[in-house]
Amino acid sequence: MKKTEFITGSFIALTLVVLLGVFFFQALFQPLYEGKVMPVDNVNLKNRLSLHYVLKNVHNASKYLASHGKSYFNNRELVPSRKITFGESKNFEEGSANEVTSIVVNYRGFDTLGEVTVLFISIIGLTMLIGGVVGKKLRQPSLIVRTGSRFLFPFILLFGIYIFIHGHLTPGGGFPGGAVIASGFLLLLLGLESYKFNTTASKIVESLAGLTFVSIGLVGLFAKNSFLANFIPTGTIGFLYSAGMVALIYIVIGIKVGAELSTGVAELKEGDEND
């Protein structure tokens, strides 16, 4: 019975891998944009928010132009972007106030999907390798640690959720927010020896979040003809409801990364539970 299941599972996995490989090689040898207009031609660079930020904040465009004998305010057209006013400027290409987010989620969203997949696979490997190891029992935590961890956990969770919900407005985003949530669960695991982390539920949450990420990308594919394209209007810069699907994807990534990392930590720690 077990053997037939194993063979069926292996066969399904092999079929999927072969299908993926066929798609991959087909994409590799397909001539790009044959007979079509390159999408770059339709892009209005003045609507690109990140360009302005990069020129202004990191390289300090005004000083750069001044060192070349030109004034920034008289030669604005040399900086190919339009003026940004917080809470007023509208309808940029991506429209998130945090330009790191606009690059990570919008321009190279497919890379981010790959990063999330790498994390997912590494947590699977870690669970398979170390999940059942039995170790020494931890010392019982003191009363202060027990009470303190129970008191601090909701605040850490709230901070993590804040970081990934405001990822398009303030520094942070899905990965830091998920890591903060996982460290909150780690505190609970270390502080309360009666606490039992529900690995099954976290795996279900994680898988659903991954599925949501891919389906948001597919909606972009059907609505805007490109995988992970921004299909929601980008709104006013600096508002919570702005930047289109960037906020949605960062919420999904935050939940996924938090569930993944806390599953990993819980699996590593749970080795001593059946001691």
Added chain:
Amino acid sequence: MIILLYLVILVLLMSAICAIFTKDLLVSVVALGVNSLIVSALFFLMHAPDVAITEAAIGAGLSTAIYVFAIRHTKRQEEK
């Protein structure tokens, strides 16, 4: 500002040297966590708060805990 940066880098170097040359594995791991915390402070001072948050949560929090879980399976020096 520059002096503060150099002070932070000095502490960073000291914690890294401590992590390499100490005989106790637990002390080494704690030094590594301190190293990560200082690196995250450096990232913040250099205007990269995104990276600083991630480094503080993963480098100083989660990876230190994972190392401690791994060290639990070894013997401490005094017990040998």
